[in-house]
Amino acid sequence: MKPAPTHAAAAEEFLKDSERSHWHDETLWHVRSKRDVSAQKIPEWEQLRTLASQIKDHVLSNLDTLLLQFEKNAQANGIEVLWAKDAAEHNEHVLRILEENQVRQLVKSKSILTEECGLNHFLEDKGYDVVDTDLGERIIQFNKQVPSHIVMPAIHLKKSEIGDIFHKHLGTEAGSDDPQYLTEAARQHLRQKFIQAHAAITGVNFGIAETGGFVVCTNEGNADMGTHLADIHIACMGIEKLIPRAADLGVYLRLLARSATGQSITNYTSHFHRPRKDKKMYLILVDNGRTKQLGREDFRNSLKCIRCGACMNTCPIYRRSSGFSYNSTVPGPIGSILSPGMDLSKHSTLPFASTLCGSCSDVCPVKINIHEQLYKWRQVITKEGPPQASKKWAMRFGGQVMSKPRLFDLMGKMARKSLSISPRGFVYNSFNAWGKHRELPEVPKETFKDWYRKNRNDDK
Amino acid sequence: MKVGLFIPCYVEQFYPKAAIATLELLEKAGVEVAYPLKQTCCGQPMANSGYEEFGQGASDLFRENFAEFDYVVCPSGSCTLHAKEHILSNKEGEPKLYELCEFLTDVIQIKELKSRFPYKVGLHASCHGLRGLGLARPSELMVPDFNKPLHLLEMVEDIDLVHLARKDECCGFGGTFAVFEEAISVQMGKDRIQDHQEQGVAVITGADMSCLMHLEGLLRRDKSPIKVMHIAEILNGQEPELKNQ
Numbered sequence: 106m107k108p109a110p111t112h113a114a115a116a117e118e119f120l121k122d123s124e125r126s127h128w129h130d131e132t133l134w135h136v137r138s139k140r141d142v143s144a145q146k147i148p149e150w151e152q153l154r155t156l157a158s159q160i161k162d163h164v165l166s167n168l169d170t171l172l173l174q175f176e177k178n179a180q181a182n183g184i185e186v187l188w189a190k191d192a193a194e195h196n197e198h199v200l201r202i203l204e205e206n207q208v209r210q211l212v213k214s215k216s217i218l219t220e221e222c223g224l225n226h227f228l229e230d231k232g233y234d235v236v237d238t239d240l241g242e243r244i245i246q247f248n249k250q251v252p253s254h255i256v257m258p259a260i261h262l263k264k265s266e267i268g269d270i271f272h273k274h275l276g277t278e279a280g281s282d283d284p285q286y287l288t289e290a291a292r293q294h295l296r297q298k299f300i301q302a303h304a305a306i307t308g309v310n311f312g313i314a315e316t317g318g319f320v321v322c323t324n325e326g327n328a329d330m331g332t333h334l335a336d337i338h339i340a341c342m343g344i345e346k347l348i349p350r351a352a353d354l355g356v357y358l359r360l361l362a363r364s365a366t367g368q369s370i371t372n373y374t375s376h377f378h379r380p381r382k383d384k385k386m387y388l389i390l391v392d393n394g395r396t397k398q399l400g401r402e403d404f405r406n407s408l409k410c411i412r413c414g415a416c417m418n419t420c421p422i423y424r425r426s427s428g429f430s431y432n433s434t435v436p437g438p439i440g441s442i443l444s445p446g447m448d449l450s451k452h453s454t455l456p457f458a459s460t461l462c463g464s465c466s467d468v469c470p471v472k473i474n475i476h477e478q479l480y481k482w483r484q485v486i487t488k489e490g491p492p493q494a495s496k497k498w499a500m501r502f503g504g505q506v507m508s509k510p511r512l513f514d515l516m517g518k519m520a521r522k523s524l525s526i527s528p529r530g531f532v533y534n535s536f537n538a539w540g541k542h543r544e545l546p547e548v549p550k551e552t553f554k555d556w557y558r559k560n561r562n563d564d565k
Numbered sequence: 566m567k568v569g570l571f572i573p574c575y576v577e578q579f580y581p582k583a584a585i586a587t588l589e590l591l592e593k594a595g596v597e598v599a600y601p602l603k604q605t606c607c608g609q610p611m612a613n614s615g616y617e618e619f620g621q622g623a624s625d626l627f628r629e630n631f632a633e634f635d636y637v638v639c640p641s642g643s644c645t646l647h648a649k650e651h652i653l654s655n656k657e658g659e660p661k662l663y664e665l666c667e668f669l670t671d672v673i674q675i676k677e678l679k680s681r682f683p684y685k686v687g688l689h690a691s692c693h694g695l696r697g698l699g700l701a702r703p704s705e706l707m708v709p710d711f712n713k714p715l716h717l718l719e720m721v722e723d724i725d726l727v728h729l730a731r732k733d734e735c736c737g738f739g740g741t742f743a744v745f746e747e748a749i750s751v752q753m754g755k756d757r758i759q760d761h762q763e764q765g766v767a768v769i770t771g772a773d774m775s776c777l778m779h780l781e782g783l784l785r786r787d788k789s790p791i792k793v794m795h796i797a798e799i800l801n802g803q804e805p806e807l808k809n810q
Contacts, residue, residue, distance in 0.1 A: 113748070147707070419705065421753055425756075457615075459739070460737060460740075463697060484616075484617055487616055497616065504620055504622055504623065510602070517577075538745075539743060539747075542747075543786055546575075546781065552578050553581040557600050561588070562602070
């Protein structure tokens with residue numbers, strides 16, 4: 106199998122279409138700007154962030170007992186609770202539920218967890234018709250793609266491209282890209298699917314330990330349409346999505362939509378507590394590497410993530426390279442600290458796809474120190490990841506030069522000399538990545554040290 | 566108050582004017598300042614590339630060089646932040662480390678500057694100084710507004726400071742990122758320049774020469790008339806080299 110391209114290579118590819126990458130950057134920056142306007146209206150915004158972070162600290166420190174409390178209360182409500190240690194076990198649970206209930210057709214509302222577990226492919230291989238009902242997800246399902254963003258899965262596509270996809274799959278007029286017309290076509294198409302479905306799968310935004318209930322946030326109401334019409338509701342939840350009390354929910358709901366899109370709240374905030382009469386409700390609690398991440402002291406805070414996507418919208422690299430360049434279910438800054446924990450070798454270039462500018466950490470509604478964790482993953486990857494002999498040699502050499510003042514002065518002198526006498530073609534060669542599009546600094550007559558010795562040095 | 570001047574390695578080698586301006590600025594403010602000649606680098610390039618351990622020698626040297634000082638001042642937010650997080654642990658008896666702008670505004674609390682700079686200037690907010698050291702309010706945070714470098718620039722006579730569309734977007738330098746993620750680094754730099762260009766600036770300034778080196782590399786390749794200058798040069802009343810275009 107060919108190794109996955111590095112983030113740098115994928116980003117370079119995306120940037121070749123400069124009009125598209127510029128459009129992508131502007132589109133996501135617009136979302137970030139809407140977030141700023143919305144957050145500004147909340148005087149206690151920073152207190153909310155602190156509180157949200159602290160509640161999650163409590164959750165992560167007490168996850169074992171809170172999960173059991175949650176399970177007990179959910180069971181008492183009549184929900185069947187299942188545990189899955191990994192993606193395979195999660196998928197097997199879903200399959201067994203579908204088989205036991207003789208379900209053939211099912212609808213899904215957006216769930217990044219089921220993407221992470223590869224549920225769609227798993228079920229399609231078994232002959233099931235899985236229909237994603239989130240508009241963006243349905244678009245990329247037609248287009249045989251994965252989400253490029255966790256909140257706006259089809260953000261990489263332009264209106265005209267969606268028009269083409271709908272023309273092909275839904276028979277809309279060729280060349281039409283009127284959003285209202287296309288949305289109406291999707292709505293009519295999805296209504297049929299909702300009516301036909303026997304089971305509805307949803308994700309979970311928040312599980313509440315105290316009540317055994319859970320909350321799903323959508324803008325399209327598709328989670329509700331699915332679960333209200335189907336006999337079976339299967340909710341898939343990462344074990345870190347827990348909060349202790351119903352009273353804590355307000356903290357997160359105020360932060361989530363504002364951070365994600367600048368809305369004050371998602372259009373639908375649906376609270377599920379128990380199955381309706383003669384219906385069934387299942388809740389699958391998935392680990393899939395989360396307890397391992399919890400055990401990594403430097404990286405456990407990444408589990409506070411509420412999947413708002415704000416770090417993607419603000420990230421100057423994500424905006425210019427798109428979600429696909431990360432080649433991981435969760436792209437962007439948060440994905441770059443979560444994914445190495447799942448597969449260090451596959452995702453070894455992601456923590457380097459950052460200038461460590463820190464915008465992600467400051468925008469994060471639960472105050473995850475994302476850029477600091479990127480730095481820490483780099484330290485891990487150079488030791489445990491795929492070897493990079495030449496980079497390692499260069500850094501070791503650099504370190505030695507920097508630890509010996511005389512050697513530093515000498516190397517500096519040599520570099521400056523060779524830069525000033527070498528012909529241009531010699532300096533700007535194909536190994537000089539800096540010089541591909543940039544000039545090197547001009548070599549000054551003297552260094553600061555030379556100047557200082559001449560002009561100030563009397564005692565040293 | 567004994568102040569040791571730490572000049573980042575690439576500034577020492579390639580941008581002596583920024584270092585001279587820093588020194589003169591501190592001297593004019595009446596600070597007793599010395600530059601230990603055995604200094605090299607803070608070790609950040611190695612550490613940010615994932616090889617913290619190879620920066621250890623540089624860190625030890627840094628500690629040695631500045632042990633006798635009360636303060637260390639450095640004209641780079643990025644190097645200051647790295648040294649703060651990885652070299653000096655804020656222990657009793659250790660020198661206190663400051664980036665130049667915050668030293669001027671917070672420690673000596675400078676009230677006026679005798680300098681004039683009658684040009685249109687764009688201030689580039691370098692990320693490590695901005696978010697790491699808190700030199701200004703990052704646009705993400707909903708806290709009262711403040712901006713230490715801007716506050717200093719506003720003391721300069723006749724300076725014409727512009728408003729940028731994205732006032733604190735990263736320029737894409739990022740140390741070795743500039744080389745290992747070359748394509749995106751270059752695009753980020755070009756986008757930053759365009760923002761300044763649209764405001765018609767003659768000079769882009771900032772508290773980190775590394776970001777400016779990256780932007781300058783792009784500007785010079787493009788034969789742009791826009792110049793970059795370290796903030797110390799403007800605060801110290803240096804003239805921009807706007808001729809020879």
